[in-house]
Every structure is written in C-alpha cells, then in structure tokens.
Amino acid sequence: MTTDPLLLVSDHVDGAVHLVTARDGTVAGRIPGRHLSEHAGFLPLPGGLVACVDDRRGELLVLDPYGREPVRSAIPVATPAEHLASDPSGRWVAVTTGLGRNTAPWSDLLTVVDLETGDAARVRTRPGEPGVTVLGSDEPLVVLRHREPGALAVHRFAELLAAPPGCPEVTPIASHALPDDGHGDAQDPSAQRVFAATGEGVHRARRKDEDLVAEEPIPWGAAARGWYLRLDPRRRALWSTLRGGPTDPLRWPEWTNQAWCHHLDTGTTTLTELGRGLVFRLALARDTTAFARVHPDGDELVLLDADSTLRQVPLPAMEGAPGRGHTPWEGVQRRAVAASPDADTVAVTRGGHGEVHLIDTETGEEAHRVKLDTPLHHGGHAILLPQPDGPDRDTVGR
Numbered sequence: 021m022t023t024d025p026l027l028l029v030s031d032h033v034d035g036a037v038h039l040v041t042a043r044d045g046t047v048a049g050r051i052p053g054r055h056l057s058e059h060a061g062f063l064p065l066p067g068g069l070v071a072c073v074d075d076r077r078g079e080l081l082v083l084d085p086y087g088r089e090p091v092r093s094a095i096p097v098a099t100p101a102e103h104l105a106s107d108p109s110g111r112w113v114a115v116t117t118g119l120g121r122n123t124a125p126w127s128d129l130l131t132v133v134d135l136e137t138g139d140a141a142r143v144r145t146r147p148g149e150p151g152v153t154v155l156g157s158d159e160p161l162v163v164l165r166h167r168e169p170g171a172l173a174v175h176r177f178a179e180l181l182a183a184p185p186g187c188p189e190v191t192p193i194a195s196h197a198l199p200d201d202g203h204g205d206a207q208d209p210s211a212q213r214v215f216a217a218t219g220e221g222v223h224r225a226r227r228k229d230e231d232l233v234a235e236e237p238i239p240w241g242a243a244a245r246g247w248y249l250r251l252d253p254r255r256r257a258l259w260s261t262l263r264g265g266p267t268d269p270l271r272w273p274e275w276t277n278q279a280w281c282h283h284l285d286t287g288t289t290t291l292t293e294l295g296r297g298l299v300f301r302l303a304l305a306r307d308t309t310a311f312a313r314v315h316p317d318g319d320e321l322v323l324l325d326a327d328s329t330l331r332q333v334p335l336p337a338m339e340g341a342p343g344r345g346h347t348p349w350e351g352v353q354r355r356a357v358a359a360s361p362d363a364d365t366v367a368v369t370r371g372g373h374g375e376v377h378l379i380d381t382e383t384g385e386e387a388h389r390v391k392l393d394t395p396l397h398h399g400g401h402a403i404l405l406p407q408p409d410g411p412d413r414d415t416v417g418r
Contacts, residue, residue, distance in 0.1 A: 023408060025363045026085050028070065029356075029376055030056040035076070038392050042365045042404060045378055046389030050176045051090050054081070057101035058401045059118060063417040065110040065135075068408030071417070073101035073115060080115060080133055080140075085405065088263040098129035098142050102149050104417030105286075107156030108209040111136050111175050113116055118149040125149060129187060132162065132180045141181050144189040145173070151205035153214045153416060154225050163232070165205055165216045170198030171247050172216065172225060174232060194231045198223055204249035206258060207415050208284060215258060217249045222258065238282055241289055246280055248314070252304050254411045255326075258282045259309060261299050262291070269347045271324040273297055273316055279309065279324055292330060294322050298348040299370040301418070303359035303366060303404075308381040310366040312355040314345050316344050319355070321379055331384045340372050354399035363404060371399035 025042040032055050039049035055076040063071040069092065070083045102118030113135055117127035125147040133140040151165035160177040173192035180190065206219030212227035213235075221239045225232035239260075240246065246260030264276040277299040279292040298317030299322075304310075311322040312335075319341070321333040335355070342348035353371030365387070366379045376390040387402040406412055 023068070023086060024082065025360055025365060025366050025406050027358060027376070028062065028083070028085060028403050028405065029367075029392065029396070030054075030058070030072070031304045031392070031396050032056045032058045032401060033397040037083070038394075039090070040376065040390055042363065042367065045390045045392065047392065049090060051083070056401065057099070057104075058398065060101035060104040060115065061401060061417040062403035063104050063106060063113075064403065064406060064413050065106065066174065066413070067078055068405065069110070070403060070405060071104065071106065071113060073097060073099060073104060075099045075101055075120070077237060080131070082135060086408065089351070093135075093138065095133055095138060095140050097131040097133065098127065100127070103152045103205065105152045105154050105205075105207070105305045106415050107154040107160045108415055109156055112154050112156065112160045114152045114154050116150045116152050116164065130162075130164070132177060132182070134165065134181060134361065139181060141183045141263065142187045142193070143180055143183045144187050153205055153207040155179040155207070155212060155214070156209065161227065161230065163214050164192075165198065165202050167198045167202050170200040170202050170218070172196045172198055172214070172232060174230070176230065187273070196225060196232055196234055203247045204260065205416055206249045206251040208251060209415060211284070215249055217246045217260060219245050222246075222249065222260075238289070240280065242278055242280075242291055244276065244278060248301055250302060250304070250418065251414050251416070253414065254304070256284045257412070258284065259302055259304070261294070261302060261311065263299075265296075270345055272342065272348045273344055274309050277311075277313065279311065281309075290328070292324055292328065293305060294369065298342065301357060303357045304361050305359035305381050306361060306364050308359070308366070310357050310359055310368070310381075312346065312368050314342060316342070320379075321357070321366065323381060323384060333379055333386075334386055335368065335377065336370065338371055338373065353397070356399045356402045358402035358404040360404040362407050362410050365404065367402050367404055369396050369399050369402060371396050
C-alpha cells in the first residue's frame with residue numbers, strides 16, 4: 021500500500037499534534053490536548069503506526085495517522101520520558117525517565133510495554149538519563165545506557181514485564197563499562213548490535229545469547245564529538261553531528277559542526293563541514309541527509325546529498341531565536357527537522373511562528389509553507405512517516 025507521505029508535527033508546549041499531507045502542505049487533522057515528550061520523540065512502528073509519550077498525562081500513545089481514529093491506544097507509563105525504543109518487530113517497547121523540569125537526576129523508573137497485549141510494568145533501575153535499545157528475538161533484551169558511572173546494562177524483557185506491583189528495583193543480568201559521558205544510542209537489528217556515543221567515540225557491542233560482547237569503538241576522527249546517533253537502515257550507516265569549539269555554551273555561535281557518517285558494511289567514515297552555530301538532530305531523506313543550522317547571522321537548512329554535494333537553503337529568521345551571549349536552548353525558539361527514507365521532502369519548523377517549511381530535496385527549494393494554529397514554541401517536534409509497508413525503520417525514538 022502506497023500513501024501520500026504524512027507529516028506529524030507536535031507542539032509539546034501548547035499540546036497538539038498536527039497531521040499534514042507532505043505532498044501539498046494540507047493540514048489533514050489535529051490531535052488536541054497532547055503534550056508529547058520532545059526528547060523521547062517519535063518512534064515509527066510497522067503498519068504506518070507511530071509511538072510517542074504524552075508527558076503530561078503519563079501515557080505511551082500508539083497513533084494511527086492513516087486510520088479513522090488517530091489514537092489507537094494509550095498505556096500508562098512513567099514520565100518525564102527521556103528515551104523510547106522498540107524491538108525490530110515493534111511489539112516490545114521500553115521508556116526511560118529523565119530530568120523533566122529539574123536540574124538533577126531524580127527518577128530511576130523504567131517502563132516496559134507489550135503492545136500486542138497491552139501489558140506494562142514499571143521497575144526501578146538507577147537515577148539518571150539512560151538511553152535504551154531493545155534487542156529482538158524470542159527472548160528480547162532491554163539494554164540501558166547509563167552515565168556516571170557509564171555502563172551498558174542488560175535486562176531480560178520478560179523478567180521486567182513480569183515484575184510485581186510497587187516498582188521494584190531490578191538488577192541487570194550483565195553490565196559492561198562505558199565512559200561516563202554517553203549520549204546517543206542506535207541499534208543495527210540485522211547484526212544484533214547496539215551503539216553508544218561517548219567522548220571517546222562510538223562504543224559498540226554485539227549480542228551473544230543473553231549478553232553483549234564489546235567490540236572496538238569507532239573513532240570520531242576529529243577534535244569533536246557527537247551527542248546524537250542515528251541509524252540509516254536504507255544505506256546501512258550511522259550518522260551523527262560532531263560539535264567542536266569552545267565548551268562555554270554562551271559562545272555557541274563559535275561552535276563547529278561536522279556531519280559524521282560511518283558505513284557499517286565497509287567500516288569507512290566520512291566527515292563534512294556544516295558551518296558554525298547550533299546543529300543537533302538530523303533527518304534522512306531518500307538520497308539526502310538534512311541538518312538545520314541556527315546562527316545569529318542567519319539560519320539555513322543544510323542538505324548533504326549521497327554524492328557528497330552540499331547545498332544550503334536559507335531559512336527566514338525566528339523571533340526569539342538564540343542570540344549571542346545567551347545559551348541556545350533556554351527559553352528560546354529552535355527548529356525541528358524531519359524526513360523519510362522513501363521521500364524527497366524535508367520538513368523544518370520555524371519555532372514561535374507556527375510554520376513548517378517543506379523543502380524539495382531535488383530542487384533545494386521550498387515547495388510549500390504550512391501555517392498551523394499553534395506557535396510551535398521551542399521548535400516543536402516532527403516526523404515524516406515512512407510508507408506503512410516499507411522495510412526501513414529506526415528502532416529508537418527520534
């Protein structure tokens with residue numbers, strides 16, 4: 021079944037999810053009263069479904085954007101949601117908790133959910149902001165990436181799901197040391213490997229029975245590091261954005277940014293300069309990788325084509341954008357970027373203005389500009405859904 025690419029745009033501050041037809045920019049629907057976790061993001065599931073977490077209601081939502089009722093199910097989970105992941109089948113889901121509007125780690129709750137039966141359980145691990153991946157098989161495993169001290173902690177999904185009431189503390193069946201500064205997670209289902217971004221590079225481990233076998237880390241190859249990690253299942257590559265320059269966040273306009281791409285089958289890595297300022301998350305289109313770059317001298321969408329061609333698309337300024345002498349993430353407007361591996365469209369938001377620019381990656385020009393009825397404070401969050409029957413799916417929420 022082939023459908024028009026559908027874009028979901030969440031205004032997590034005002035509490036709405038907008039449904040937009042990417043082909044012509046038509047607003048096709050709206051899910052009101054939902055304050056989604058921007059950090060946990062959207063997780064595409066098989067059959068055109070998508071999972072996300074309503075931080076305010078404390079619910080894992082399974083959305084059916086192509087169905088008659090857009091919310092298929094809502095299952096209670098612990099919040100504030102930090103990371104969200106599933107196994108490759110899309111049945112087994114795990115949600116970790118983070119800081120929320122707090123300055124220090126305080127929650128140690130992990131929720132696991134069986135989407136087929138609706139069963140769920142909450143357990144205690146340890147406070148922090150753990151990343152998570154779910155390795156699939158007849159005996160799925162939950163792998164938590166902890167910080168301070170850093171570790172990859174392995175749990176049996178079935179044991180977590182069978183935990184008694186009362187949020188009991190659980191002990192991993194195996195644990196492997198990591199540097200303390202991990203941030204960024206990915207999984208390669210075809211090889212049963214997990215990846216964790218650290219200052220040293222990308223640490224990787226391969227499943228063996230009910231444990232992991234550590235492998236040599238992948239170096240960044242630059243005097244910088246990635247804080248975000250994403251699997252490109254179509255081209256079988258890992259992607260990140262390397263941030264270098266001064267550590268003082270007030271000097272963020274001086275930050276350097278490089279696109280980092282590591283091809284899993286060949287072991288080769290490429291670096292591409294993206295310019296200075298704030299670049300974080302990225303989006304994967306059919307033949308293009310997109311990055312939103314924010315800078316006081318002007319914002320742009322950077323398009324990196326498969327043949328290494330780099331194109332810059334200027335974006336209109338945002339009122340309330342980050343400025344010099346201030347941090348780029350506290351009380352300011354930002355941009356979210358979304359794409360799909362089976363489409364030639366990239367969506368980028370204009371925080372505070374309630375606008376979404378739909379860019380044609382073949383021409384590098386804006387095809388449509390969507391005006392929504394909420395402002396998209398902090399840039400909102402977005403996902404361009406892959407085709408319902410498509411094989412390309414990331415198992416970590418973005």
